[in-house]
Amino acid sequence: MSTCFRGDCPGIAPSDVAVETLKEELKERYGLAIAERGSGPAIRLETRPDSVRVGDAQDRDKADLFSQAYKLTLAKDGITILANAAPGLFYAVETLIQLVRPSGGYLWLPECEIPDWPDVECREVFWDEQMHLDHFDVLKDAIRRAAGKRNWRGENRKGHDITKRDA
Numbered sequence: 343m344s345t346c347f348r349g350d351c352p353g354i355a356p357s358d359v360a361v362e363t364l365k366e367e368l369k370e371r372y373g374l375a376i377a378e379r380g381s382g383p384a385i386r387l388e389t390r391p392d393s394v395r396v397g398d399a400q401d402r403d404k405a406d407l408f409s410q411a412y413k414l415t416l417a418k419d420g421i422t423i424l425a426n427a428a429p430g431l432f433y434a435v436e437t438l439i440q441l442v443r444p445s446g447g448y449l450w451l452p453e454c455e456i457p458d459w460p461d462v463e464c465r466e467v468f469w470d471e472q473m474h475l476d477h478f479d480v481l482k483d484a485i486r487r488a489a490g491k492r493n494w495r496g497e498n499r500k501g502h503d504i505t506k507r508d509a
Contacts, residue, residue: 351387360387360423360431367439372449383420387431394426396459406463414438414456421451433458 351361364385368374376385394411396404412430414437415422423434437458443450 354387354389354431358428358431360428360435363432364435364438367435368442371439372442372444374449383418385421385423387423387425387435389425389427389431391426393424394430394457394459397457399459399461401460401462403463407459410463411459412457414458416441416451416454416456418453430459433460 351358354361356362364387365376368376394413396407396411399407401407409427410429410433412423412425412434414434415424416438421438423431423438425431425434437456438451441451
């Protein structure tokens with residue numbers, strides 16, 4: 343993975359949360375900078391309605407899932423994120439950040455194409471105020487992490503899958 347990328351975001355404002363998150367997270371986690379111009383590989387962010395189809399999901403109202411759908415393409419010559427709407431761009435950026443792996447002093451990304459959409463439209467986090475008597479900065483960090491997409495299934499302490507309805 344190159345250490346210098348250039349951003350290519352036609353029609354996306356530089357202040358868009360997906361663009362800001364991409365720049366901040368790559369810089370903080372991996373020391374990577376995104377330049378507006380340059381010769382490095384491009385990270386292209388684009389929204390185009392009806393560009394990503396929503397497949398099988400628990401939520402039967404696929405229109406609710408539509409805005410969060412995206413396709414992430416990782417190739418040697420660059421990265422492309424195509425989403426139906428702004429929320430999909432944000433979730434694709436979160437997935438991209440999670441895919442970066444340090445290995446042998448380098449950063450690695452798989453070459454692949456990932457079409458994705460949520461299983462349900464509403465994403466929730468339970469915060470028990472009696473158990474979390476933390477400083478405000480801890481709460482802010484928890485909110486920021488909760489806003490991000492997580493690509494894993496939860497388990498409780500007994501090892502049961504708590505994402506199932508019967509758990």
